[in-house]
Amino acid sequence: MTDNLALDRQVCFALYSASRAMTARYRSMLDSLGVTYPQYLVLLVLWEQDGRGVREICDALDLDTGTLSPLLKRLETLGLVERRRSSADERRVGIHLTEKGAGLRAAAEAIPAELAQSTGMDIDELVALRNTLSRLTESLHSVNTPTGEK
Incomplete structure (x- = not known):
């Protein structure tokens, strides 16, 4: 008889294990860049299109603002991004790569x-x-x- 609740038969566990292994593999590669995997994902979004709003980044990464805000603060502290108010709409804040953040792209290639x-x-x-x-x-x-x- 097949045990449908056996751990090794669960798609969710296979995805979970693969995700953990993938993140660990990235960690070793990202150490030289000085960023974490979640910070790297934010940088990927900004390398595609700089100056995105917080909501746009949240949508691209399927994150909520409570999760993204600390990532952005840390990236700002590292000197990789900066927040700028839009001159066209003062309510809109764009997240922009600094020269250092844009330059990190070459190291990540x-x-x-x-x-x-x-x-x-x-x-x-x-x-x-x-x-x-x-x-x-x-x-x-x-x-x-x-x-x-x-």
């Missing part, structure tokens, strides 16, 4: 390839995995909301 190599998977497998996880996330978000939206 090798991280995706290094990570990919450490997985033992080829690029097609990693792309398929990412796409599957994105679909899973989207499905879970739509199931867990009354309107089907985030």
Whole structure:
């Protein structure tokens, strides 16, 4: 008889274990940059498009402002980002990379390839995995909301 509650049969545990292993692998690579994994994610968002608002960053990372605010404060303390009020709308605060924060991008360029190599998977497998996880996330978000939206 199959035990459907066996730990090794749980998708949630496989995802949890993979997430912890991935974060640990990133930690070793990010030490040289002087940032944590969550801070790195914020930098990725800003390297894509600098000057985003707090809400935009929250949406991109699927975080709430209570989680993002301490990350931004720490990145400011590190001299990697700064907050600037919009001249067009004083109520809007944009998060901007400093010269140091923008320059860190070059040092981070090798991280995706290094990570990919450490997985033992080829690029097609990693792309398929990412796409599957994105679909899973989207499905879970739509199931867990009354309107089907985030």
